[in-house]
Amino acid sequence: MRYPPVPSMSPFIAAIVGAVLAVFVYRYFIDRGTPAVEPRPVTPRGDLADDEKSTIAIFRTASPSVVYITTAAQRLDPWTRNVLEIPQGTGSGFVWDDSGHIVTNFHVIQNATSATVTLHDGSTYAASLVGSAPDHDLAVLRIRAPREKLRPIPVGTSSDLQVGQKAFAIGDPFGLDQTLTTGVVSALGRTIRSVTNRPIEDVIQTDAAINPGNSGGPLLDSAGRLIGVNTAIYSPTGSSAGIGFAIPVDTVNRVVPQLIRTGKFAAPSLGIVVDDRLGRTITSRMRVEGVLILGVRSGSAAEAAGLRGTQxxxxxVIVGDVITHVDGRKVRTTDELIAAIQKRNFGDTVTLTIIRDGQTMQVAVKLPLAP
Incomplete structure (x- = not known):
């Protein structure tokens, strides 16, 4: 049987039909595996957790009190004899009162010849040094800013802090101003060394991240109150390792008003001469722990109380009195004795436990009045 011949397509039409089929097949298979390219719908979040709301409120309330400090030092160019102003460093601080007093660490402004304070709104002011207490690593600056721009920080107390309670640090780490970090009070009663190598006692340890630039900034409690001044970190690398330290606010509240009034911090003293190395040589032979009095200054509180020095x-050698306790607190070194006395106010009476001629006794000493 013969079939009639099938009419053939022209080459041009065949090419068009083939191209259309190829595009259709390609789109069919490709589109099946291609995800949607439209933006994903946003999943409703719901309300913030109470803990988050609290943290946000603390930052919004306290951050306007935190300032950014930059310092510079003048250097003489040995070739041109021109005086150059060289950037020194950066740090943090906070507004103490509406008179423009700014509290920071002493080491932030140490060796600086000028300082600039930047407020939370970005406005900058030249700062003058009001006073400093290197032994406590504290300093007070002052700026001439409108009172409406100054937000004094709420002040709390460090006397009732507990390990485990929340802590918040605000500052300018690495120049990143208005940075909030959170953590807890990790430990209490730590002792660190100031720039003068004097001990700073009752220091707060926290794991809230404290980095270079945070120095001088506030450590806050969950009520947004100042509980410490961030001052140091323990880190082999120089950045936060989860161990930061803050000067307790009770120390700050004792030192800062005096710096504002007089420009320096003066603490009461007994008026005795001591030397740990020599004293330890003698007390070790006596098998006692304490601070040996080598001498008593004329007109001092110690002389008025009848304390005896070594002769x-x-x-x-006639061994003098050995002080073993101050108000019941054990003291083993000169640093511990000084720290115990400096916690008292001018005019207070302290009770010293001493060893004299092998006998333990107590002596009341009235500290001198403020100079």
């Missing part, structure tokens, strides 16, 4: 005679 050299032809017959030998």
């Amino acid at each position: 050299m005679t032809r017959e030998g």
